[in-house]
Amino acid sequence: MYRHKAIYPGSFDPITNGHVFIAERAAALFDEVEVSVLINSEKKGAFSLEERVEMARTALAHLPNVTVNSFTGLLVDFLRQRKSSIVIRGLRALSDFEYEFQMALMNRKLEPEMETLFIVTDAKYSYLSSHTLKDVFRLGGEVRSMVPPNVYEKLLERFRPETPDA
């Protein structure tokens, strides 16, 4: 059992203020936290793996014990490779629970030593997801307060290349 380092995996497509909040809480609990950008085969990504890593790195640069990396296989294999037994996941609402519960149990079946720890989000981020955020932004909604400034710049570049930031 490797306890000193936790892995916080996710699609981070892109990282939001809700993710940053969870990373900050995890950083206060563990000596080291690795935020790991993994491909979720059920989601079509808006940003490349490299872009997601770069956005997350900039957004988390204020946390000295947090690093960002990526992996394309199974999460349990990644944990073995990184010598960690702890996975952090954020919980927003009860609706997250079923999917998270299934993943946690499947991962435990694959690697019995692995422990999934859930950190509850801040109430102000309980409605926030990368998916709805991209939808709202594409359709002209304001999302500036929901993402780190570097991510907002990247969203503008990707989805509104013609419109200068007012």
Ligand code: PNS
């Ligand atoms: O941010 P997401 O999309 O909810 O994160 C899901 C993610 C990437 C953590 C999950 O899909 C995952 O662990 N993918 C890696 C492949 C894997 O191990 N799948 C089995 C998990 S049950």
